[in-house]
Amino acid sequence: MGEKLGARCWQWQWIEVVVVVSQDQELRSYHSKFRVHFLVNKTHLITLQSVLQSQSGIANLQYNMPTRHFAMAAALAVAALGGAEATCPTIKPVASVNFTEWVRRSWYIQQQQVTEYLPENTNYCVVATYCDEHEKVPDFDGPVIAVHNYANENEVNGPNENQKNMTLCARQPHNDSTALLVAPCWLPNVFAGDYWIVALGENDAQNSGESPEYTWAAVSGGQPEEEFPNGCTTKEKGVNGAGLWIFTREPVGVDAEIAAARDSLTSLGYTLSQLNNVTHEKCEYNGAIRKL
Numbered sequence: 001m002g003e004k005l006g007a008r009c010w011q012w013q014w015i016e017v018v019v020v021v022s023q024d025q026e027l028r029s030y031h032s033k034f035r036v037h038f039l040v041n042k043t044h045l046i047t048l049q050s051v052l053q054s055q056s057g058i059a060n061l062q063y064n065m066p067t068r069h070f071a072m073a074a075a076l077a078v079a080a081l082g083g084a085e086a087t088c089p090t091i092k093p094v095a096s097v098n099f100t101e102w103v104r105r106s107w108y109i110q111q112q113q114v115t116e117y118l119p120e121n122t123n124y125c126v127v128a129t130y131c132d133e134h135e136k137v138p139d140f141d142g143p144v145i146a147v148h149n150y151a152n153e154n155e156v157n158g159p160n161e162n163q164k165n166m167t168l169c170a171r172q173p174h175n176d177s178t179a180l181l182v183a184p185c186w187l188p189n190v191f192a193g194d195y196w197i198v199a200l201g202e203n204d205a206q207n208s209g210e211s212p213e214y215t216w217a218a219v220s221g222g223q224p225e226e227e228f229p230n231g232c233t234t235k236e237k238g239v240n241g242a243g244l245w246i247f248t249r250e251p252v253g254v255d256a257e258i259a260a261a262r263d264s265l266t267s268l269g270y271t272l273s274q275l276n277n278v279t280h281e282k283c284e285y286n287g288a289i290r291k292l
Contacts, residue, residue, distance in 0.1 A: 088224050088232035089269030093178040093196040101214055102197075103130040103145060106290045107247040110258050111275040113233065115221075115242040122161045123276050124152040125283035128247070129290055135169050138188040143172040147182060150288035156279055160287045170195060193240030194222030199264035201257060216257040217247040218265050231271030244275065251280045 109126040112118060126149075133146040147168040151161040169185040171192060183192035198220045202212035221243035224232035235242050246261040248254065262272055 087227060091196070091198055091220065091223055091268055093180075093198055094200055095178070097178045097197055097200070098211065098214075099143075099145065101211065103132060104213075104291065105249055106292070107217065107249065108251045108253065108280060109245050109278050110248050110253040110280075111246040111262075111277055113242075113244040113274045114236050114276065116236070116238055118151070118243070120276060121154050122151040123278045124154070124156050124158060125280060125285055125288075126151040126278045127285060127288050127290060129288075130170070131289075131291075135167070135185050137169050137171060137183075137185055140171060140173075140189055142175075144185075145170040145172075146185075148289040150285065150290075152283070156282050157284050157286065163287070165287075165289070191240075193242070194220075196220045196222060198268060199261060201260050213249075215249055216253075216261045218261045219243075219245045219247065220270075224270055228271040228273055230273065231266070231269050233271050233274050236274070244270065246275070251283060253280075 106127050106129040109128065112123065112126065114120050129148040129150075131146045131148065135144045135146045137144055147170050148165065149162055149168065152158040153161050167185055168182050171181045171183075171189055173179070173181055173189055178197055180195040180197075181189055181192035182195040183189075196219065197217055199218040200214055201216040202214050204212070221234045222241045224234050224244075225241070226233050226235050234244055244265075246253075246258060246265075248257050248261075262275075265272060
């Protein structure tokens with residue numbers, strides 16, 4: 001389809017552009033994606049080769065077109081933000097977490113999504129242990145929690161997926177915020193991925209006078225953006241922005257606690273269709289760092 005505009009022939013060209021905008025300065029990585037049409041001169045067709053999402057919430061575009069056309073594209077894309085509606089729910093981490101209680105014992109993953117770093121053949125004996133080991137990360141003075149992950153490959157008590165025990169660091173970039181960032185400790189925050197505790201279960205401590213103890217948790221690798229017929233979830237490709245987990249304190253999870261975590265995720269708008277069960281029966285956790 002073409003349309004004569006004076007001496008030039010212009011045509012509609014379908015281009016997909018991803019615009020990444022931080023909607024919330026505190027959560028810093030709630031992103032939306034939009035498609036827009038561009039009317040461009042056929043001699044200068046926009047060829048957006050890729051969209052590289054930076055952790056600062058700015059989209060870096062690789063393109064080959066004159067500056068004036070890129071300016072037009074950018075203006076149209078930003079204008080599209082005003083009329084587009086996100087179809088996935090806006091998720092925030094739970095308002096408050098007692099991190100002393102969170103790190104008190106190890107967490108056993110009962111269900112998890114496939115990610116690039118957690119393929120389906122590692123759904124055996126998966127444990128996450130959090131420790132206050134005074135870890136430091138570059139250019140960051142806030143609170144840091146060491147994360148020790150463990151899983152077996154291919155079978156129960158199979159090879160340790162994390163044989164070198166690479167330690168990750170969970171960072172709290174904003175005071176009193178539960179929007180954590182996680183990455184290897186030697187990487188600065190700009191390369192870390194969102195790690196949000198989106199639901200928590202606790203025991204009844206009203207009559208004991210003690211603080212409640214956490215019994216289960218649901219953790220999301222940031223904002224869900226992948227759409228399914230019955231909800232949204234995080235992506236399976238890449239590292240940051242991926243992953244969904246259900247934790248319990250007991251190695252073999254209590255059915256009622258797993259059901260409560262699943263119900264909480266459903267109520268938040270997540271699909272459960274991508275969650276896979278993790279096997280813990282007869283696990284010996286050889287080489288795992290655990291708190292019992």
